[in-house]
Amino acid sequence: MFKKLRRGNLGDSIFAVIVFLFGVSMLALIMGVIFQLWIQSGDSREEFGLSFLWGREYNPSTGIYGALPFIYGTLVTAFNAIVIAGPIGLGIAVFLVEVAPERINRIVGFLVEMLAAIPSIVYGLWGFFVLAPFLGDYVVPPLQGVFGWIPIFQGTFVPATVFTASIVLAVMILPTVAAISRDVIRAVPDAQREAMYALGATRWEMFSRAVLPYARNGVLGALILGLGRAAGETMAVTFIIGNRPEIFSSFFGQGATIASQIAAQFPEAGGLTLSVLMQLGLILFIITITINVGARLLVSLLSRGPEGGMRT
Amino acid sequence: MSATASRQDRPTLGGSGTPHAKRRRNIDRVMTVVTVLCTILALIPLVWITAYTVYRGIGSWDVGFFTQLPQLFGDGGGVRNGIVGTLFIVGMASVMGIPVGVMVGIYLSEYGNGRFAAMIRFLTDNLTGVPSIVVGLFAYGAIGLVTGGFNAFTGAFALAVMMAPIIARTTEEILRLVPASIREASLALGVPRWKTITRVVLPTALSGVITGVILAVARVAGETAPLIVTILGNNYDISLNPFGGPSTTLSLQVYQLAGQPSQEVVSNAWGGALLLIIFVLGLSIGARLIFKGGKGASF
Numbered sequence: 001m002f003k004k005l006r007r008g009n010l011g012d013s014i015f016a017v018i019v020f021l022f023g024v025s026m027l028a029l030i031m032g033v034i035f036q037l038w039i040q041s042g043d044s045r046e047e048f049g050l051s052f053l054w055g056r057e058y059n060p061s062t063g064i065y066g067a068l069p070f071i072y073g074t075l076v077t078a079f080n081a082i083v084i085a086g087p088i089g090l091g092i093a094v095f096l097v098e099v100a101p102e103r104i105n106r107i108v109g110f111l112v113e114m115l116a117a118i119p120s121i122v123y124g125l126w127g128f129f130v131l132a133p134f135l136g137d138y139v140v141p142p143l144q145g146v147f148g149w150i151p152i153f154q155g156t157f158v159p160a161t162v163f164t165a166s167i168v169l170a171v172m173i174l175p176t177v178a179a180i181s182r183d184v185i186r187a188v189p190d191a192q193r194e195a196m197y198a199l200g201a202t203r204w205e206m207f208s209r210a211v212l213p214y215a216r217n218g219v220l221g222a223l224i225l226g227l228g229r230a231a232g233e234t235m236a237v238t239f240i241i242g243n244r245p246e247i248f249s250s251f252f253g254q255g256a257t258i259a260s261q262i263a264a265q266f267p268e269a270g271g272l273t274l275s276v277l278m279q280l281g282l283i284l285f286i287i288t289i290t291i292n293v294g295a296r297l298l299v300s301l302l303s304r305g306p307e308g309g310m311r312t
Numbered sequence: 313m314s315a316t317a318s319r320q321d322r323p324t325l326g327g328s329g330t331p332h333a334k335r336r337r338n339i340d341r342v343m344t345v346v347t348v349l350c351t352i353l354a355l356i357p358l359v360w361i362t363a364y365t366v367y368r369g370i371g372s373w374d375v376g377f378f379t380q381l382p383q384l385f386g387d388g389g390g391v392r393n394g395i396v397g398t399l400f401i402v403g404m405a406s407v408m409g410i411p412v413g414v415m416v417g418i419y420l421s422e423y424g425n426g427r428f429a430a431m432i433r434f435l436t437d438n439l440t441g442v443p444s445i446v447v448g449l450f451a452y453g454a455i456g457l458v459t460g461g462f463n464a465f466t467g468a469f470a471l472a473v474m475m476a477p478i479i480a481r482t483t484e485e486i487l488r489l490v491p492a493s494i495r496e497a498s499l500a501l502g503v504p505r506w507k508t509i510t511r512v513v514l515p516t517a518l519s520g521v522i523t524g525v526i527l528a529v530a531r532v533a534g535e536t537a538p539l540i541v542t543i544l545g546n547n548y549d550i551s552l553n554p555f556g557g558p559s560t561t562l563s564l565q566v567y568q569l570a571g572q573p574s575q576e577v578v579s580n581a582w583g584g585a586l587l588l589i590i591f592v593l594g595l596s597i598g599a600r601l602i603f604k605g606g607k608g609a610s611f
């Protein structure tokens with residue numbers, strides 16, 4: 001910014017070096033996370049090699065460990081959550097940008113952010129003690145009545161199921177999806193809207209044909225970021241999903257995610273089990289970092305202006 | 313080409329009662345209603361969760377709830393050690409995480425125009441997306457195993473690692489809002505750059521920075537997952553020794569008490585959840601009151 005100014009001021013040099021080092025500490029942290037997870041999971045990697053990834057059995061008593069049920073559970077619940085939360089979050093974003101008057105906009109925006117502030121563990125409590133019985137009484141019977149012939153909707157409903165976990169996850173990632181979609185849709189130039197209106201379009205036609213296509217990448221990024229949030233969510237899922245290392249075939253089955261398995265097993269873990277959990281953590285880290293990097297590239301490629309844009 | 317012919321090709325909405333125009337109008341109305349419904353649908357859980365937590369939690373709030381240790385096989389006891397533990401561990405995490413976050417924010421905003429800084433910004437963003445349980449595993453490996461297993465300091469370190477990137481990004485955003493003319497005025501008076509940043513830029517943006525910091529503290533105050541794998545939980549005593557073995561926080565206690573068979577204990581878990589919600593939402597709302605007019609960081 002003011003590079004050429006005041007060369008040779010000692011205080012400035014010292015300060016610049018200090019803040020730079022703090023900046024580098026972020027790089028060091030990421031490296032540290034990767035390094036630690038790699039080192040700590042050494043025993044497990046040595047024991048099982050790559051077959052850990054598709055091992056279907058997880059049994060501490062026989063010492064055979066596989067990660068597949070958890071990878072499967074993580075991806076399926078996160079995917080379910082985004083299928084539910086995606087359209088709703090997008091709807092909220094459209095409401096906030098295109099429909100709501102300024103005052104309502106502020107209030108609703110604030111309330112949606114409050115939804116994000118509720119601790120994960122409280123979601124877990126609510127999901128298990130309140131939402132699950134409610135679903136069992138009022139939602140699952142009609143659902144099975146209509147779709148019961150489809151395998152994924154078969155089985156007896158117990159409170160702790162994949163179904164409940166998916167819905168709670170959906171609620172938890174709604175704020176993420178809504179807030180990012182809102183920012184992205186807001187960033188679409190008004191000329192797009194005005195041009196559509198000038199052609200005599202209705203508001204919905206204007207949005208669906210001139211705004212949404214323009215914001216498509218960003219909305220996709222918002223959905224993927226939501227997916228990443230859901231994949232890493234721990235406490236609520238640990239409470240609700242049933243924590244069985246099984247590859248469930250129905251929404252009303254029980255399963256486990258990588259995060260819930262680590263949370264449930266870590267307190268008793270030692271030796272090889274500890275190493276196995278560390279390797280599960282490494283897998284989760286790789287999954288989420290891949291999701292996040294992809295999403296952020298999508299979001300930043302869109303019209304948010306160049307990163308670190310004009311500041312002079 | 314007469315005007316009527318072109319109207320046949322592309323009917324307008326204005327006052328025309330053709331079926332086509334009606335259908336377009338109706339679709340527009342339906343979609344508007346749908347967006348409203350989506351919004352209402354999202355607010356139902358918010359009201360439902362907070363209302364139910366108040367309803368279940370308030371009953372367990374008596375003097376003993378705040379002053380006793382948990383009794384898993386008695387009348388439930390209280391959550392004193394959870395309350396103390398939360399203040400202790402979140403406090404320790406703040407001491408570690410806030411300065412780092414603010415300094416990284418200064419770097420990204422004031423020195424952040426190069427390619428290297430862009431990379432740091434990208435990494436910082438992605439650090440905020442690392443699952444909290446993974447941060448916990450990292451802390452356990454890096455600190456816990458070196459300091460003799462589960463202890464409060466390891467948990468605080470995990471929370472600090474979660475806080476710093478969030479604070480860095482909000483600080484950067486706020487500092488970027490400070491007009492360049494203010495920096496230029498200070499520099500023109502011959503004030504060194506470091507003093508300009510610490511004495512002019514930071515104070516100008518202070519309320520925004522504080523808001524970002526409080527929001528980050530609120531975010532980690534409700535965390536449970538990284539604490540399971542770093543402080544384990546402890547329902548028997550309180551130790552304010554950072555390296556004094558397993559420790560607990562309110563959030564962790566809620567998790568552990570909720571799984572107990574005794575109804576009184578489960579009721580205390582709800583009481584703890586209520587306290588946690590009040591604490592976290594109170595911090596979030598308070599932070600936004602400090603910084604009016606700006607938009608809070610939501611992710």
